[in-house]
Amino acid sequence: MREVDALILGGGFYGCHIALALKELGFGRVQIIEREPGIMRRASYVNQARVHNGYHYPRSLTTGISSRRNFNRFVEEHPFAVVPDVEMIYGIACNSRVTGSQFARFCDEIGAACREDRQVMNELFDPALIETCFSVTEIAFDASALARNMMSRLVAAGVDCRFGVKGRVSRWDDQSVIVDTADTPVRAQYVFNCTYAYLDDVGIRVRNRIKKELTEIALIKPPREMSGRAVTVMDGPFFSSMPFPSRSCYSLTHVRYTPHMSWTEAGEAALRFDGSRAEMMIRDTSRYMPSMRTSAYLGSLYELKTILVKSENSDSRPIVFERSDDSDRMYSVLGSKIDNIYDVLAYLKQQPWLLR
Ligand SMILES: Cc1cc2nc3c(=O)[nH]c(=O)nc-3n(C[C@H](O)[C@H](O)[C@H](O)COP(=O)(O)OP(=O)(O)OC[C@H]3O[C@@H](n4cnc5c(N)ncnc54)[C@H](O)[C@@H]3O)c2cc1C
Known part of the structure; x- marks a missing residue:
């Protein structure tokens, strides 16, 4: 012993x-x-590599504020893992749960920088599907x-x-x-x-009920138009493409296609897997960002995502620290x-x- x-x-x-x-x-x-x-x-390796700075949670002021606080500390303590010079873009879809002006107001409330960017809007997005886009301060980390x-x-x-x-x-x-x-x-x-x-x-x-999701992250070589940029389209069943520094490529995740199956019962489940959905992710993303059609699929990473059942349908992201x-x-x-x-x-x- x-x-x-x-x-x-x-x-x-x-x-x-x-x-x-x-x-x-x-x-x-x-x-x-x-x-x-x-x-x-x-x-800790298979994730979107985003250090959240609040923008992702326009429906939870407290999560936005705590993300802002932790973001600054993370960046200060991990300069070696921060990927420099990436322009972070948040696009607001026309059928989003928040409007562009609500998003801007939320950023203002949590003190997070955000600037409407018409040039990027013209370069990247289909204006019939994306209402507006913002250039923000957020980073990718190298796991x-x-x-x-x-x-x-x-x-x-x-x-x-x-x-x-x-x-x-x-x-x-x-x-x-x-x-x-x-x-x-x-x-x-x-x-x-x-x-x-x-x-x-x-x-x-464990007292808190947790939900496990089998998730797929597609790895891609992004189109030229995405070089030096990362894009997240909010707020609802949309997508995100970020640098994935530890493989020198980009990740692509899609709210509808990334989760393959989920369960809340304790223990490991028999995984049901019907093949990669990367093609569907790229196809749907290309409707909003036409240049994504020319991205090249490199492979997929799969991981179990774990969320609290109680925060599943909200933007709250509480921690569990259970005795x-x-x-x-x-x-x-x-x-x-x-x-x-x-x-x-x-x-x-x-x-x-x-x-x-
Ligand atoms: C698809 C996806 C995207 C995400 N995107 C982001 C993002 O962009 N930004 C962000 O901040 N967070 C993101 N997250 C969340 C983030 O990845 C997690 O919050 C974080 O990595 C959790 O760290 P951890 O150490 O708890 O988990 P892990 O890194 O999974 O560590 C748990 C470890 O426990 C080990 N283990 C399990 N059972 C046993 C056992 N019985 N005995 C010994 N070892 C065991 C496992 O092998 C594993 O290494 C994402 C998560 C996923 C899945």
Whole structure:
């Protein structure tokens, strides 16, 4: 039996950050067990690479404001992972849930820069389908650069990382929690469940209901007109094309075609998959942005997206930081976007029983 002070299940961006924070709080033996062969191989890598600055959430002022706060901090702390010189464009579709003037008012309310851009409108969009577009301040991040930096921080902090190891909580008492792995079980004083899409599948009961979606991100070589630009069309069943820096290409996601299936039951589901929908994504996107017809499809990445059932139909993006009902020594953590990590860390540091 290995003995540790804190065991983190899942070496994504969240698990790694929590491991570092626990070290800072004075925990001695902190261990991450990750079922993939390295850190940040799942949702922390397969995502749209957008550091949200509020624009995405015109129907939730609080999410807009918290995104703005976290955006600035993220950019300051991760300059090495920020992709420079990308002009971010938000197009407002004619049948959007918000109008152009509502979007501009929302940006004003949350203090986010936005400028109506007629030139880009003429160059990129079909005016019959897009009401107006705005040039905004938002960035794409390079997930590979984030992971490299994170790995060196974990090593420097003395966090013990075990890869290719799947853990499952088997029992607990007042003093510790036992986590079974394929080889040696681990006895931990505290366990942090940071497994994102597997949050309800590691032997810890989770109060919040989560919904898992099998999602497809198409990777494309964008048309010349998109060079140095990223486009998001709002607000409803539309699409987004962003740089995907870790593969030197662009991603394309579409609200209707990216999710393939979803489920809310605990545990892994039998995945039903009827082939890539990249062609449909490109076809529909081209109606709004004719130049997208000439984009070249390079392949697709698939990942399970995890959302709280309670925020499914709203723009709210609350974090989960749950102390288990069964034991004070088990926590489940879920952040809906990369920058929410700061909300989780703030919450963690407020837990008096974790202070050494
Ligand atoms: C399609 C998609 C697009 C997204 N776009 C954006 C975006 O543009 N901007 C943004 O900010 N956020 C975006 N997100 C959300 C963002 O990716 C997540 O909030 C974030 O990556 C979650 O990090 P994590 O560490 O919790 O999860 P993960 O990175 O998935 O880490 C969880 C880890 O736990 C491991 N694990 C699971 N079970 C076990 C086990 N039993 N034992 C050991 N290890 C285990 C997994 O292998 C995994 O590595 C997107 C997500 C998806 C899926």
